Amino acid sequence: MSSTLASTGTEGKTWGGGSAPLKASYGKMMMWFFIVSDALTFSGFLAAYGFSRFKYIGSWPIADEVFTHVPFVHGQELPMIYVAFMTFVLIMSSVTMVLAVDAGHHMKKTKVTWYLFLTIIGGLIFVGSQAWEWATFIKGDYGAVQTKGGQILQFVDAETGHRLALKDFATPIESERVQHLAKNGIWFESEGSHTTFNLQEVIAGMETHSNVIVRTQTLNAQGEKTLLSRDASLQQVRNYGRQVVEGANLKVNEYGSPLFADFFFFITGFHGFHVFSGVVINIIIFFNVILGTYERRKNYEMVEKVGLYWHFVDLVWVFVFTFFYLV
Amino acid sequence: MGAHEHKLAIFRGLIKFKSNTQKIWGVLVFLTIVTAVEVVLGIYKPAVLMTALLSPFDGGFGATTANVFLSPFIFLKPLNLIFILLTLVKAYYITWDFMHMRDETQALRRMVVWTAVFLVAYLIFILLQEGGYIESIYSSGYIKRGF
Structure with missing residues (x-):
């Protein structure tokens, strides 16, 4: 039925179909477009972080004081070292x-296998480090008092200028306060776990230790946190103190604005989820390589496409590293 | 598969590598150096880099325009400006050499990069502007303009 086939006169020309002007396969191009949209999602998160930070620019936590820990090293403040290690692992x-992609172009199966294996190990080390970083942040180190207005008051030794942990000065008071569980209450409500010390114990400790002063979140002209005088310190905690805060979660944050913790959990969590899914996809591809799927297909383009995703995860981390830890 | 010829020169032809594998290691060395510089600057925070180069201009339309165009030097500490620039440099080499954007056609490159850059720039502008505005209202006793 040749009458139903319209002849457009473009056969063999640019618009006649069958040409690939971008010289990229469908799969690779779609991976690129997925990456663009994912990049916009991450940009949205980071820009929202910037919004909140600009909004509270005068009292935002200083990242160098928050992320100071390195596994197996205790009692030392080493800002940036561990996160630099994580960055290096990911790169x-x-x-x-x-x-692995390069070896795939040369159809070298053994090399692809080994390089993919190393990539998976690197990804696992990174996710593990991320989990450790979260755990350390959630646990906290010094402890603080939150005021009725939601401000965070931290404690400093007036003589040495060093930060004081609650356990350094709080005086334990014998009391009968028990955690309220859902099974006991009439409204089936429960409360969260108790902090190591309560507000009264912190106040009692401040009264007996004359060297304890308060550090507020307000940044001074030098970009340092403001220290209060001894009298003002006592007054702040006695009059405005509401609860003791240890560590960070989505509601409170001993390091300062709860928004800092919220964004930290959300952005590094979303990134960590990308790394995790990247590792899973890499493992699938790894087994496909071992089984010889791509050898039979006579090209390793699948490794290249997954590689694009993996590099993108690295690319995002470069930005998270800058805006969470450096700037 | 003959379609895998790579462009092996980086830094606008300053360094030419012999093979793709060699280029990958070269880029790794470069990225490691950049990260090391960032970490060292981040730990020591040199005092010279902690105050902005220029202070905001006061006056009419011309001053406002200058404040907008010179904003990276007026409202950013040089240290943070360096961090942001180094981040963009790292992003460029990851995309261009690890993701092989250098070997793609110009059209694909522009589709991906321009779309993202334009939308992200807009997003950053609009959100940071708004954040700064709210801060100025908080810090000036909830008055933005006393007429």
Whole structure:
């Protein structure tokens, strides 16, 4: 039925179909477009972080004081060291990934297998480090008091200028306060776990230790947190103190604005989820390589497409690193 | 598969590598150096880099325009400006050499990069502007303009 086939006169020309002006396969191009949209999602989160930070620019926590821990190293403040290590691990796993892609172009199955294996190990080290970073942040280190207005008051030794942990000065008071459980109450409500010390114990400790002063969240002209005088310190805690805060969660944050913790959990969590799913996809591809799927297909483009995703995860981390830990 | 020829020069042809593998290691060395510089600057925070280079201009339309165009030097500490620039440099080499954007066609490159850059720039502008506005209302006793 040749009469139903319209001839457009463009056969063999640019618009005649069958040409690939971008010289990229469908799958690769779609991976790129997915990456663009995912990049916009991450930008939305980071820009929202910037919004909140600009809104509270005068009292935002100083990241160097928050992330100071390195596993197996105790009693030392080492800002940035561990997160720099994590960054390096992720860049390194990006390198092994691109080496796997390169080996795939040369159809070297053994090399692809090994490089993919190393990439997976790198990803796992990163996710593990991220989990450790979360755990440390949730646990907290010094403890603080939150005021009725939601401000965070931290404690400093007036003589040495060093931060004081609650356990350094709080005086334990014998009391009968028991955690309220859902099974006991008439409204089936329960309360969260208790902090190590309560507000009265902190106030009692402040009264007996004359060297304890309060540090507020307000940043001075030098970009340092404001220290209060001894009298003002006592007054702040006695009159405005509401509860003791240890560590950080979505509601309270001993390091300052709860928004800082919220964004930290959300953005690094979303990124960590990307790394985790990247590892899972890498494992699937890894087994496909071992089984010889791509050998039979006569090209390793699937490794390249997954590689694009993996590099993107690294790319996002570069920005998270800058805006959460450096700037 | 003959379609895998890579462009092996980086820094606008300043360094040319012999193979793709060699280029990958070269880029790794460069990215590691950049990260190390960031970490060292972040730990020591040199005092010279902690205050903005210029102070905001006062006056009419011309001053406001200058404040907008020179905003990176007026409202940002040089240290933070360096961090942001180094981040963009790292992002460029990850995209161009690890993700092989250098070897893609110009059209694909522009589709991906321009779309993202334009939308992200807009998003950052609008949100940071708003955040700064709210802060100025908080810090000036809930009055933005006393007529």
